[in-house]
Amino acid sequence: MNFWLKKRPIGTRAQSAAAGCDKICAHQPPRFTSDSGIDMHQLLDKLLFNRATLPLRPFYRRYPFRAEVSMRSANDRGMVDMELGFFYNRIPKAANSTMVTNLVRLKLGYDLPSRQAKRTFPHPGRLGTTDMSRFPGLFKFTVVRNPYTRVLSAYLDKIARFPERPGNNITFDEFVQKLSDNRQFLYSNAHWVPQADLLLVPAAELDFIGKVESLDSDLDEIKRRLQPDNRDQITTAGPPPTGASRKLRRYYSNERLVDQVARIYRADFETFQYSPEFPA
Numbered sequence: 001m002n003f004w005l006k007k008r009p010i011g012t013r014a015q016s017a018a019a020g021c022d023k024i025c026a027h028q029p030p031r032f033t034s035d036s037g038i039d040m041h042q043l044l045d046k047l048l049f050n051r052a053t054l055p056l057r058p059f060y061r062r063y064p065f066r067a068e069v070s071m072r073s074a075n076d077r078g079m080v081d082m083e084l085g086f087f088y089n090r091i092p093k094a095a096n097s098t099m100v101t102n103l104v105r106l107k108l109g110y111d112l113p114s115r116q117a118k119r120t121f122p123h124p125g126r127l128g129t130t131d132m133s134r135f136p137g138l139f140k141f142t143v144v145r146n147p148y149t150r151v152l153s154a155y156l157d158k159i160a161r162f163p164e165r166p167g168n169n170i171t172f173d174e175f176v177q178k179l180s181d182n183r184q185f186l187y188s189n190a191h192w193v194p195q196a197d198l199l200l201v202p203a204a205e206l207d208f209i210g211k212v213e214s215l216d217s218d219l220d221e222i223k224r225r226l227q228p229d230n231r232d233q234i235t236t237a238g239p240p241p242t243g244a245s246r247k248l249r250r251y252y253s254n255e256r257l258v259d260q261v262a263r264i265y266r267a268d269f270e271t272f273q274y275s276p277e278f279p280a
Contacts, residue, residue: 009247010169025189027230028204043267048187049075058127059132059135062135063202063212068183068217070187074200077090077091078125079100079123079198080131081103083107084227085137085138087138087140092191093145093150093192093199095212097213101114105232106226106227107120120163124200142206143210143215143266145211146211147261148279149212150195150244151176151192154170154191155251156242157242163165170275173253186264194264194267194268195265195271196272207226238240248278248279
């Protein structure tokens with residue numbers, strides 16, 4: 001990758017990087033590790049796909065990303081497969097690991113660990129101009145979750161499970177208050193970023209929006225669209241479930257909490273047609 005070392009005007013470096021990787025970025029390159037143990041695939045990925053170069057890539061020229069969340073983080077939430085013919089906009093804490101594992105099985109015919117599975121498919125920043133000419137014909141979908149349950153699951157999984165970490169020794173009430181008061185904190189972690197802000201294409205352009213609350217039937221529909229003859233059983237994957245849906249009443253101890261979450265995630269309730277009424 002000597003082109004990174006050549007001197008050129010500052011204003012053209014991002015454009016040159018974006019143009020130069022068109023031929024090598026459309027598909028995931030083989031992973032390899034240097035003698036010092038550095039994952040060179042990950043290093044190359046960071047060099048090629050960052051906040052300077054991503055806006056210049058063909059996908060983001062068509063779909064400019066304007067949300068407050070990190071563009072690189074959001075880009076990592078997109079998965080594309082031209083062979084199966086899909087674009088999946090994965091949402092953390094919305095059956096993300098289960099969805100990826102099942103998509104890998106459709107492609108490879110066998111399961112992979114969740115972390116490895118998430119590296120199987122190229123992200124949209126890798127798509128070149130030829131790929132983008134085929135993009136309108138892909139089956140585009142996502143899976144979302146009721147905001148009340150999702151934010152509680154994020155708290156239980158990322159905060160309450162690790163109380164020894166700095167800033168984590170807080171109650172759910174305090175966590176929601178921090179989300180409400182501190183916009184930077186709200187957008188600091190994709191697991192509690194509003195789902196609507198993680199969409200890489202407009203919701204109206206998605207062919208299917210599945211929901212965790214009806215995951216079995218929705219995943220069956222997704223598999224039917226991609227491989228109509230596939231009869232494999234659904235594989236559940238990911239970290240241990242938090243059981244958030246069974247703990248709503250315990251953690252939402254007052255109406256103020258309910259109102260705060262309804263306000264913070266108003267776009268999610270509206271975009272994905274969830275009732276703001278608290279689940280019974």
